[in-house]
Amino acid sequence: MAAERPGEPQVPAATVPAGSFAAGSHEALQEIEAVLPAPPAPWRENWRHFRANPGAFAGLIVIVVLIALALAAPWIAPHAPDAQYRDALLKPPAWSAGGDPRFWLGTDDVGRDLLSRLLFGARLSLAVGCIVVTLSLGAGIVLGLVAGFARGVVDALIMRLMDVMLALPSLLLAIAIVAVLGPSLVNAMVAIAIVVLPHYVRLTRAAVLAELSKDYVTASELAGAGRLRQMFVNVLPNCLAPLIVQATLGFSSAILDAAALGFLGLGAQPPTPEWGTMLADARQFIQRAWWVVSFPGLAILITVLAFNLMGDGLRDALDPRLKR
Amino acid sequence: MIGFLLRRGLLLLPTFLGVTAIAFALIHLIPGDPLEMMAGERGMDPARHARMMAELGFDRPLWQQYLGYLGDLLHGDLGRSINTRQPVLGEFLTLFPATVELSLAAMLIATLVGLPVGILAAVRRGTLFDHGVMGVSLAGYSMPIFWWALLLILLFSVQLGWTPVSGRISVMFYVEPVTGFLLIDTLLAGDVDAFLSALHHLVLPAIVLGTIPLAVIARMTRSAMLEVIREDYIRAARARGLSPLRVIGVHALRNALIPVVTVIGLQTGTLLAGAILTETIFAWPGVGKWLIDSIARRDYPAVQGGILLVAAVVMAVNLAVDLLYGLINPRIRHGR
Numbered sequence: 001m002a003a004e005r006p007g008e009p010q011v012p013a014a015t016v017p018a019g020s021f022a023a024g025s026h027e028a029l030q031e032i033e034a035v036l037p038a039p040p041a042p043w044r045e046n047w048r049h050f051r052a053n054p055g056a057f058a059g060l061i062v063i064v065v066l067i068a069l070a071l072a073a074p075w076i077a078p079h080a081p082d083a084q085y086r087d088a089l090l091k092p093p094a095w096s097a098g099g100d101p102r103f104w105l106g107t108d109d110v111g112r113d114l115l116s117r118l119l120f121g122a123r124l125s126l127a128v129g130c131i132v133v134t135l136s137l138g139a140g141i142v143l144g145l146v147a148g149f150a151r152g153v154v155d156a157l158i159m160r161l162m163d164v165m166l167a168l169p170s171l172l173l174a175i176a177i178v179a180v181l182g183p184s185l186v187n188a189m190v191a192i193a194i195v196v197l198p199h200y201v202r203l204t205r206a207a208v209l210a211e212l213s214k215d216y217v218t219a220s221e222l223a224g225a226g227r228l229r230q231m232f233v234n235v236l237p238n239c240l241a242p243l244i245v246q247a248t249l250g251f252s253s254a255i256l257d258a259a260a261l262g263f264l265g266l267g268a269q270p271p272t273p274e275w276g277t278m279l280a281d282a283r284q285f286i287q288r289a290w291w292v293v294s295f296p297g298l299a300i301l302i303t304v305l306a307f308n309l310m311g312d313g314l315r316d317a318l319d320p321r322l323k324r
Numbered sequence: 325m326i327g328f329l330l331r332r333g334l335l336l337l338p339t340f341l342g343v344t345a346i347a348f349a350l351i352h353l354i355p356g357d358p359l360e361m362m363a364g365e366r367g368m369d370p371a372r373h374a375r376m377m378a379e380l381g382f383d384r385p386l387w388q389q390y391l392g393y394l395g396d397l398l399h400g401d402l403g404r405s406i407n408t409r410q411p412v413l414g415e416f417l418t419l420f421p422a423t424v425e426l427s428l429a430a431m432l433i434a435t436l437v438g439l440p441v442g443i444l445a446a447v448r449r450g451t452l453f454d455h456g457v458m459g460v461s462l463a464g465y466s467m468p469i470f471w472w473a474l475l476l477i478l479l480f481s482v483q484l485g486w487t488p489v490s491g492r493i494s495v496m497f498y499v500e501p502v503t504g505f506l507l508i509d510t511l512l513a514g515d516v517d518a519f520l521s522a523l524h525h526l527v528l529p530a531i532v533l534g535t536i537p538l539a540v541i542a543r544m545t546r547s548a549m550l551e552v553i554r555e556d557y558i559r560a561a562r563a564r565g566l567s568p569l570r571v572i573g574v575h576a577l578r579n580a581l582i583p584v585v586t587v588i589g590l591q592t593g594t595l596l597a598g599a600i601l602t603e604t605i606f607a608w609p610g611v612g613k614w615l616i617d618s619i620a621r622r623d624y625p626a627v628q629g630g631i632l633l634v635a636a637v638v639m640a641v642n643l644a645v646d647l648l649y650g651l652i653n654p655r656i657r658h659g660r
Contacts, residue, residue: 055462164342167642168635171597172615176631179619180353256468260601263470264616279471283605286474287482294478297471305466312462 049317056313062306070122077116078104081273085111090289106291108282114291117273118299124274125255125303128189132254133247135193140200141243145231147201148208159205162198170195174257178266185268188261192254203246207239241318248314252307259300275300332646336639343639344397347632348390351624402629407621412629416611421504422492423603423610427595429526430534435588438538442545443580447572449550457542464539469598473532473605480528487528490607494521529606533598537591544587548580555579582652589645593638 050056069076079085079102091100091107099106105114147158165173177191211217212235220234261267262276270277275296282292377383384392396403402412445457481489492506493499497518499509507526510519552558553576561575562568600612607613611630618626 055459160338160342163339164346167339167343167639168346168631169593169597169638171600172631172634175600175615175619176350176627179624179627180350252466256466259468260470263468264601264604266619276468276470279474283474286478290478293471293474297468297474300468300471301463301466304468305463308462308466 046317050313053313053316055309056316059306059309059311059313062302063310066122066303066306067126069119070126073116073119073123077113077119078102079113079116081112081117081120082271083112083116085113087111090285090292092289093291105295106289108278108292109285109289112271114295117278118275118295121273121275121278121296121299122303124185124268124272125258125300128185128192128258129251129254129307131189132193132196132258133250135189136196136200136250137243137247139193140197141204141236143197144201144204145208145236148205148212149227149231155205158201162201165195165198170253171257171260174261175264175266178261183261183266183269185258185262185272185274188258188267189254191261192257195257196250196253199246199250200243203242204239207242208235211235211238245311245315245318248307248311252304252311255300255307256304328650329647332643336643340636340639343632343635344394345390347628347635348393350631351628352386352389397632402632403625405618405623405626407618407623407626412626413633415614415626416630416633418504419609419611419614422506422608423596423599423612425505425507426526426529426533426602426608426610427592427599429530430532430595430598431537431588431591433530433534434537434541434591438541439545439584442542442584443549443572443577445542445546446549446553454546457546461539461542464535465543467535467539469532469535470601470605472535473529473602476528476532477605488525492522492525492609493518494525497521529602529608532605533595533602536594536598537588540587540591541584545580545584548583549576552576552580582649585652586645586649589641589648592641592645596634596638 050060085102085107088100088103088107089111090109091098091103091111093099093106094101094104103113103115105118107113108117143158147155168176174188174191174195177194178187181187181190217230217235220230225234258267259274259276259279262274263280265280268274268277270281278296279293282289282296286293374383382389400413402416404410405412405415408415441457445454448454477489480486488494493510497510497515499506499513499515499518502509502512506522507519510516510522553572558571558576561571566575596612599610600616602608603610603612604616611634615627615630615634618630
C-alpha cells in the first residue's frame with residue numbers, strides 16, 4: 001500500500017500541454033461550450049439530491065427553526081426558566097380545562113413555566129450535540145489520520161483500542177465513565193464524546209486508506225508536500241463526505257444519550273432545564289400531570305428525528321455508493 | 325467448522341483483555357483511594373488504613389494489582405459488592421435471567437412484527453404502506469425509550485389500567501426459582517395465575533425495549549428484500565409459475581434473512597443498554613437496574629464486575645452471530 005513506487009519511471013507532470021488535444025478545433029470547442037450549460041458545481045448537485053428528499057429537507061427546516069428558537073430563547077421565552085410561580089403549581093396547558101393563559105404548556109410541580117424551560121432546554125441539547133460532535137470528530141479525525149498514515153504498530157494499537165471500546169454498549173460505557181467522573185452535564189458530554197469516538201476513527205482511517213492509493217497523493221508527495229500538509233490539506237478534504245454524514249447522525253445520538261444520562265440522574269442536575277433531567281423530575285407526577293411528562297420527551301423526539309432525517313438525506317446525497 | 329469457531333474465539337481474546345483493562349482502570353481512576361469509599365462515612369485511623377491497604381494489596385504497583393485482578397478473574401472471582409458483601413458474580417447470575425427474559429421477549433416482539441412489516445413494505449414498494457412503515461420506523465429509531473416507556477405507562481397503566489406499573493410479578497405469588505425465568509418457573513409450578521401475572525408484567529417493558537430493534541429490523545428487512553427481489557433467480561421462480569407467496573416467502577426471504585440475522589444479533593448491545601433504562605423505569609429486577617443502583621451507591625466492585633460481565637455477554641452473542649452467519653451463508657463458510 002506504499003504511496004510511492006520507486007521502481008517505476010516518473011512521468012513528468014507537463015508532457016502534455018493543457019488543451020493541446022483541441023488545438024486544431026479551438027473555435028469548435030468554444031462553440032460547443034457556449035451551447036452546453038455549464039456543469040453544475042459539486043455542491044450544487046449534492047444540494048439538488050438533498051432537496052429532492054422531502055424528509056431530509058423537512059429535517060433541515062426543523063433544525064433551523066430549533067436553532068433559531070434556542071438562540072432567541074432569552075427574548076421569546078414568556079418566563080425565566082427558573083422562575084417559580086407559587087400560585088400556579090402543576091397547571092395544565094392553557095387550552096385545557098383549568099389551564100392558565102400565562103402558561104401555554106402548563107407548569108411543573110414548583111410552578112415553573114414548561115414552555116420557557118423547554119426553550120432553554122433546546123439551547124442545552126443543541127450545545128451538547130455541538131460540543132460532543134466537535135470533540136469526537138476532532139479527536140477521531142486526528143486518530144484516524146495518524147492510524148491511516150502511520151500503519152504498522154501505531155495503527156494496530158489505535159484500532160485495537162477502538163475495537164475494545166466498541167465491544168461495550170455505548171450507553172453502558174458512558175455510564176461507567178460518568179460513574180468515575182461524577183454526574184454533571186459536562187462529564188456526560190465528555191463521556192458521550194469518548195464513547196462515539198471509534199466510529200469517527202474507523203471512518204477516517206478507511207477513507208484515508210482509500211485515498212492514499214490515488215495518484216494525486218503520490219504527485220503531491222513528489223512535489224514535496226510534508227506529512228502534515230498531506231494529512232490535513234490534501235487527503236482530509238477528500239475524506240469528509242462520510243464524516244459529515246456521521247457527524248449529523250452523531251448529533252442525534254449525542255442528544256439522545258445526554259437526555260438518557262440526564263434521565264438516569266447521571267447528566268445535567270436539577271434545576272437545569274435539560275430535557276432528560278426534566279423527564280426524570282416529572283416521573284413522579286405521571287398519574288396527575290400528563291403534560292410535564294409528554295412535552296420534554298416530544299422535544300427530544302422531534303430534535304433527534306430531525307437530525308436523523310437530515311443525516312439520512314445527506315448520506316443519500318453525499319455517498320456516491322448509494323447514489324441511484 | 326471447528327477451526328472457524330476456534331479462530332473466531334481466539335480473535336476475541338485480545339479484545340476481552342482490553343475490556344478487563346478498562347474495567348480495572350475504571351476503579352483506579354476514581355479520585356481518592358479505594359479504601360476511602362469502602363469505609364464510607366465512618367472513616368478509619370491511619371494505622372488501620374495502612375494495614376488494610378497491605379492486606380487488600382492496594383499498596384502494590386498497579387501492574388501487579390492488574391495481574392492479580394486477572395488471576396482472580398480466571399478463578400471466577402470478581403470481588404465482593406460493598407453493599408451486600410456478596411460475590412459480584414453470584415449477584416449478577418441471580419439477576420441475569422430477569423434481563424434475559426425481558427430481552428428475549430423484546431427481541432421476539434421486534435422480530436415477529438419487524439420481519440413481516442419489512443417484507444410487506446418491500447413488496448409494496450412506493451405505496452402509502454411503505455412510506456408509512458419507513459416513517460414510523462424512523463420515528464421508532466429516534467425514540468427516547470425512557471420517554472416512550474412513560475407514555476405507555478400513562479396510557480396503558482394509568483388511563484386504561486390494563487397493565488401493572490412495575491415489577492416482574494404480583495407480590496401475591498411466590499414462585500420457587502428453578503430456571504430464573506418466571507414464565508417457565510410459574511409453568512413448572514403449575515400456577516396459571518402466577519404465569520398470567522408474570523406475562524402481564526412483562527408485556528409493557530418488552531414492547532418498550534423492543535421498539536428500537538423493531539425499527540431497525542423492519543428497515544433492514546425491507547432493504548435486504550428489495551435487493552433480493554431484483555435478482556434473476558426470483559424472476560426465474562416467478563416465470564416457473566410459483567405462487568407469489570412462495571416466491572417471496574421461500575425463495576427471496578431465505579437470502580434476505582442473512583443480513584437481517586446479523587442485524588438482530590448486533591442489536592444485543594443496544595438491547596442491553598436499553599435494558600438499563602427500561603429496567604430502571606419499570607423497576608424490573610435485572611442487571612441493568614442493579615448496575616444503576618450500584619452506581620448510585622458508589623458500589624464500585626459491583627459496577628466493575630457488572631460492566632465486565634455485560635461486555636462478555638455482548639462479545640459472546642456477537643461471536644454466536646458470526647458463527648450463525650457462517651452457517652446460513654455458505655459463501656462465507658467456504659470462502660474464508
